[in-house]
Amino acid sequence: MQMAMQCPYSCETATDTLQWIKAIVDFLKPFTFLINAHVVNFFTDKLWEAVDKDWIDCLRNEPIENLLRIPSGVVQDHWPDSLKEFVLTLKSLVLPRKQADLHKVLPGWKVTSLSSVLAQGMNLKKKHEVEVLSAVVNSVANSVSTDTIVDVGAGQGYLAQVLSFQFQHSVVAIDACSQHGKVMNARAERIKKHYAAQTRKFGYLWDFPFDFLYIRNLQYLEITNIMSEHLSHVVQL
Numbered sequence: 001m002q003m004a005m006q007c008p009y010s011c012e013t014a015t016d017t018l019q020w021i022k023a024i025v026d027f028l029k030p031f032t033f034l035i036n037a038h039v040v041n042f043f044t045d046k047l048w049e050a051v052d053k054d055w056i057d058c059l060r061n062e063p064i065e066n067l068l069r070i071p072s073g074v075v076q077d078h079w080p081d082s083l084k085e086f087v088l089t090l091k092s093l094v095l096p097r098k099q100a101d102l103h104k105v106l107p108g109w110k111v112t113s114l115s116s117v118l119a120q121g122m123n124l125k126k127k128h129e130v131e132v133l134s135a136v137v138n139s140v141a142n143s144v145s146t147d148t149i150v151d152v153g154a155g156q157g158y159l160a161q162v163l164s165f166q167f168q169h170s171v172v173a174i175d176a177c178s179q180h181g182k183v184m185n186a187r188a189e190r191i192k193k194h195y196a197a198q199t200r201k202f203g204y205l206w207d208f209p210f211d212f213l214y215i216r217n218l219q220y221l222e223i224t225n226i227m228s229e230h231l232s233h234v235v236q237l
Ligand SMILES: C[S@@+](CC[C@H](N)C(=O)[O-])C[C@H]1O[C@@H](n2cnc3c(N)ncnc32)[C@H](O)[C@@H]1O
Pocket: 152, 153, 154, 155, 156, 157, 158, 159, 160, 174, 175, 176, 177, 180, 215, 217, 218, 219
């Protein structure tokens, strides 16, 4: 039995982190046909037939306890070398799960609780994620004095709208699904009404620089082109 090798990558700098991400992408590339397949296609297209025959022959006869240890990077001596290498490399590429101390990484970073109007439609998990992530994005955006934030894959706009309405950033939200765009716009209207009522009550002046673009089947290159058309500064987070 062998355990996983030590990870040769780090997140010390942005360059190190990118190198790590690139190594993961290169590792996954040969298996995209499997990763991106729907479960149904796994059966209808017999996708298992494209997996190395030696691996299948070996794993088919393994006791279940050994199979369950694969995600922990534990391999058996009698397995084919290529399978052992695959599992050990996979384990060595796993990103750290230990949470970074965001106060250290982003001095001045502060999470504020979302108002009930901005949190509408979110469950507790989503609310927590959006509270933390919006505070991180706000902190990075301020530190580089960005003009506009582009949220690619904005879904129903939970994050994008907090960045716009709560943190007052100019946001371009992009998604491939038009239905999400409709929900997002309806949500934005409700939130605007709320802030307009606050304006009448307290005399604040609110500005909502929020834009939604619906783009089907957007590829990375197209995203980059759209961003450069719309923005003078692009910050990649
Ligand atoms: C997990 S959801 C995003 C959640 C969202 N950021 C939020 O704050 O709630 C991922 C979204 O990415 C969109 N998406 C996936 N691939 C895309 C692509 N190539 N171009 C644009 N949007 C894409 C999907 O339509 C989906 O709405």
